[in-house]
Each structure stands twice: as C-alpha cells, then as structure tokens.
Amino acid sequence: MKLLRFGSKGTERPGLLDADGRIRDLSGHAPDFAGENVSLAALDLLREIDTDALPIVENPGRIGCCLATVPNFYCIGLNYTLHAQESGMPPPSEPILFSKATSCLSGPFDPVVLPRGSEKSDWEVELGVVIGATAYEVSEDDALDYVAGYCTVNDVSERSFQLDRQGQWIKGKSAPGFGPVGPYLVTADEVPDPQNLRVSLDLNGVTVQNSNTSDMIFGVRQIISYLSRFMELRPGDIIATGTPSGVGMGMKPQRFLKPGDVMEVEVEGLGRQLLETVAAR
Structure with missing residues (x-):
C-alpha cells in the first residue's frame, strides 16, 4: 500500500494511492496515520478493505507529511561511505545516532523556510524507515519484521547551527519545515530489499546526489537492531538512515541553500518531493 x-x-485526511494512481479517502477507516495507527496490526486491517469501494478524491489539494506525528524522529549520521569521505571523516565503527525535533515534520511539497540567522542550510536525501511494532533488543535477523514501511526523507540541516555551536546536532536539524517526509508511506511488503534503492536529489534541475542504499555502511537491519539495544522503538517512530555524498557542505567550494532554490528529492519507489526554499518572514 x-x-x-x-x-x-x-x-489532513488519510488516504491511499490505488493501482490506477488515484487517491482514495480512508478517513472512514483510519483516524490518521500516526503511532498505533501505523502498527503492523493496523496496516493488516487496512489491507482487508475493498479499495474499489473507497471514495475517489478528485481534488486532494495539498499533500501533507505521510505521518501526522511521530513519537521519535531518529537519524543516522555518516552512514554512506562516500559521504563520510566527502566530510573528511573516517567511516564510523558503529551507527552515529542523533534526533530531529518532531516539530520539524512537513509535507513533501511544502516550502522549506530558512531560519533567521541561517548561513549554511543544506540538503540530505534519505531513506526513511517507519517502525510498526515495539522493538527492544531485537536481532538483525528479525529486525525487518518490525518495519511498517518506508518513505522519502529530506534531512534538511543548518550546518552552522549543527557544527559551529556548542551542544548536540539537534539544533541544526530541527527548524520548522526541516523534516519533509513523504509523499507516501509505502508498506514494507512493497519494498523487498531496502538495500537496493536509488536515492537522488536535484538542486535547480541539476543532480547533486545520486547513489544507492547499497552504499550504506550500516543497513536497515543493523540500524534497527543497534538502536533497539539502547531504547524501545515504538510504532510510528521514524528513522532517517543517512545521506549519500553530494551535500552542499561537501562541495568545493561549499554551496548552501538560498531563497528560490528548488530541491527534487526521491527514493526509488517511495515518491518524489518538490521543495522550494524561502526566506523567513
């Protein structure tokens, strides 16, 4: 689905994309997509619905974030070999974990507002993983059994806030609109191999990131198992699994977002985002 x-x-109202590319209204069957409503059990109930009987949405208007809220927004840093190289850092020996504030969630076509004082706002296409069942101390072999689905994520980052200010990375990761997610939550059964997906980002029509999840240092199985050693993952949690090479910080000279820039962000099979950067008012 x-x-x-x-x-x-x-x-926003919940819906699904049918086999003909039409949006169907699911609001009679699901209050929204968040928490337990994207658990494996809840998704199984949605699969039983006769899609053809759902109302067609002729004019859906805005497409929002595919998740209304998330309990936690986890991220993995330096998780692509070439991205670690362009950052001038050695590949990590274990996953680098940080968080984004959940208030940064936004839609896949919403404007990205540069916060006041921003000097180095950057782009990061990432594969997003949505947890579908409570996971604690799970093995790598079982880890994918806890996945509800996958989505396209842009981990927008203000590098000056992230790296030049004291404290944790979360400061540079969490401005309102810095977490575009979607357009779709694609259920796990439609993604047979999360380690073989093209990830790409075009800036003003020029491809700047073009890689494959096979370049991950730590795959989805490893990430879920690793995180579950230290915390209980819950239905609706989202994990952004890291970005490939091609970010603005890694360019020579460096290139950061400015008002009017347009990002086209895509993970293979999970949908494409179109995001314009605007200045704070």
Whole structure:
C-alpha cells in the first residue's frame, strides 16, 4: 500500500494511492496515520478493505507529511561511505545516532523556510524507515519484521547551527519545515530489499546526489537492531538512515541553500518531493 495524507495543514485526511494512481479517502477507516495507527496490526486491517469501494478524491489539494506525528524522529549520521569521505571523516565503527525535533515534520511539497540567522542550510536525501511494532533488543535477523514501511526523507540541516555551536546536532536539524517526509508511506511488503534503492536529489534541475542504499555502511537491519539495544522503538517512530555524498557542505567550494532554490528529492519507489526554499518572514 501507498498511504498518504491530503488537505490543508492541520486538517489532513488519510488516504491511499490505488493501482490506477488515484487517491482514495480512508478517513472512514483510519483516524490518521500516526503511532498505533501505523502498527503492523493496523496496516493488516487496512489491507482487508475493498479499495474499489473507497471514495475517489478528485481534488486532494495539498499533500501533507505521510505521518501526522511521530513519537521519535531518529537519524543516522555518516552512514554512506562516500559521504563520510566527502566530510573528511573516517567511516564510523558503529551507527552515529542523533534526533530531529518532531516539530520539524512537513509535507513533501511544502516550502522549506530558512531560519533567521541561517548561513549554511543544506540538503540530505534519505531513506526513511517507519517502525510498526515495539522493538527492544531485537536481532538483525528479525529486525525487518518490525518495519511498517518506508518513505522519502529530506534531512534538511543548518550546518552552522549543527557544527559551529556548542551542544548536540539537534539544533541544526530541527527548524520548522526541516523534516519533509513523504509523499507516501509505502508498506514494507512493497519494498523487498531496502538495500537496493536509488536515492537522488536535484538542486535547480541539476543532480547533486545520486547513489544507492547499497552504499550504506550500516543497513536497515543493523540500524534497527543497534538502536533497539539502547531504547524501545515504538510504532510510528521514524528513522532517517543517512545521506549519500553530494551535500552542499561537501562541495568545493561549499554551496548552501538560498531563497528560490528548488530541491527534487526521491527514493526509488517511495515518491518524489518538490521543495522550494524561502526566506523567513
């Protein structure tokens, strides 16, 4: 299933994309997509619905973030070999974990607002993993059994806030709109191998990131198992699994986002984002 949310911000309704590419209204069967409503059990119930009987949404308007809220927004840093090289850092010996504030969630076509004082806002296409069942101390062999689905994520990052200021990376990762997710939550059964997906980002029509999840240092199985050693993962948690090479910070000279820049962000099979950068008002 390809699940999505449509409507103006704050009044989105749940829907799904049918086999003909039409949006069907799921609001009679699901209150929204968040937490237990994207658990494996909840998704199994949605699979039993006769899709053809659902109302067609003729004019969906805005497509919102595919998740209404998330309990936690986890991220993995320096998780692609070439990205670690362009950052001038050795490949990590274990996953580098940080978080984004959940208030940064935004839709796949919403404007990305540069925060006041931003000097080095950057782009990062990533494969997002949505947890579908409580996971604690799970093995790598069993890890994918806890996945509800996958989505396209842009881990927008203000590098000056992230690296030049004291404290944790979360400061540079969490401005409102710095977490575009979607357009779809694609259920795990439609992604047979999360380690063989093209990930790409075009900036103003020029491809700057073009890689494959096979370049990950730590795969999805390893990441889930690793995180579950230290914390209980819960349904609706999202994990951004790292970005490939081609970020602005790694360019020579460095190139950062400015108002009017347009990002096209895609993970193979999970949908494409179109994001314009705007200045804070």
